[in-house]
Amino acid sequence: GENVEQHPSTLSVQEGDSAVIKCTYSDSASNYFPWYKQELGKRPQLIIDIRSNVGEKKDQRIAVTLNKTAKHFSLHITETQPEDSAVYFCAASKGGSYIPTFGRGTSLIVHP
Amino acid sequence: NAGVMQNPRHLVRRRGQEARLRCSPMKGHSHVYWYRQLPEEGLKFMVYLQKENIIDESGMPKERFSAEFPKEGPSILRIQQVVRGDSAAYFCASSPGLAGAETQYFGPGTRLLVL
Numbered sequence: 001g002e003n004v005e006q007h008p009s010t011l012s013v014q015e016g017d018s019a020v021i022k023c024t025y026s027d028s029a030s031n032y033f034p035w036y037k038q039e040l041g042k043r044p045q046l047i048i049d050i051r052s053n054v055g056e057k058k059d060q061r062i063a064v065t066l067n068k069t070a071k072h073f074s075l076h077i078t079e080t081q082p083e084d085s086a087v088y089f090c091a092a093s094k095g096g097s098y099i100p101t102f103g104r105g106t107s108l109i110v111h112p
Numbered sequence: 113n114a115g116v117m118q119n120p121r122h123l124v125r126r127r128g129q130e131a132r133l134r135c136s137p138m139k140g141h142s143h144v145y146w147y148r149q150l151p152e153e154g155l156k157f158m159v160y161l162q163k164e165n166i167i168d169e170s171g172m173p174k175e176r177f178s179a180e181f182p183k184e185g186p187s188i189l190r191i192q193q194v195v196r197g198d199s200a201a202y203f204c205a206s207s208p209g210l211a212g213a214e215t216q217y218f219g220p221g222t223r224l225l226v227l
Contacts, residue, residue: 006154032214043203043218044155089154097168098207098214099145102154 002027004092006103014111019080021106023090024072030092033073034100035064039086047088048075080110116141116206116219117186124225131191131198133222137206144187145216146179149201161187162209194226 003026013019025033031052036044050057050064050073057064061080066073077084087107091100117136125131137144142163147155157171161181172179176194181187191198201223205216 034215036218043220046215046217049215093214095214097160098209098216099157099160099168100216101157104154105152 002030002092002094002101004090004101004103006090006106008106009104010107010109012109012111013080015080015082017080019077019084019108019110021075021088021090021108022072023074023092023103024070025092025101026071027092027094028068028071030094032093032095032098032100033064033066034091034093035075036089036091037086038089038105044089077108080108082110082112084108085110116204116217118204118219118222120222121220122223122225124227125194126227127195128193131194131224131226133189133191133202133204133224134186135189135204135206135219136186137204138217141206141208141217143207143209144181145205145207146187146189147203147205149203149221155203158189191224194224196226199224199226 006023034049037047038044048062048064050066061078063076087105089105090103093100119134144161146158149155159172159179160168176192178190201221203218203221205218207216
């Protein structure tokens with residue numbers, strides 16, 4: 001089955017810095033890669049996603065890149081703000097059931 | 113806002129009791145997924161259902177756990193004879209289940225505490 005590795009487990013940055021979270025996946029058939037943000041005690045919320053026919057996608061301060069050959073994808077957050085502090089999960093899934101396999105999460109702490 | 117709804121939000125049970133968790137998908141969504149999340153861990157897939165059908169239950173423990181999604185009403189995750197190790201947050205998510213519309217939207221979760 002699919003295996004998703006996510007690094008780092010904890011990331012601490014100063015407000016205004018950039019943050020990068022990286023994930024690798026094992027199943028070359030995976031073709032859909034969502035990223036979720038989960039604040040303490042809250043539900044996971046989709047922040048951005050990318051499909052395998054695209055190499056990069058941006059949405060304001062957030063971007064995701066995908067390297068299908070290397071089987072890794074990354075989340076980039078620029079100009080971080082304290083409200084970006086949360087746990088971020090990457091996931092990989094493929095057509096059919098679209099059951100995602102999640103990474104273990106990255107706890108992002110943005111210091112004012 | 114017709115988002116994914118779950119109830120109860122918090123549930124306390126003593127060992128040996130039954131826990132019933134309910135999930136109402138977003139309007140127009142016919143696919144429901146259940147996940148379990150332990151503290152400081154990721155989301156672990158349990159079961160994938162469509163109306164009246166279990167599509168994939170490969171993540172569900174073989175004993176004590178069952179799920180259904182009836183023609184009418186919410187999806188239900190049932191845990192019989194709960195043990196302390198069942199304490200976790202249980203999230204459901206829904207999607208339209210169509211190619212190009214595979215994004216899952218999560219409910220607020222049910223936090224189960226087994227005493």
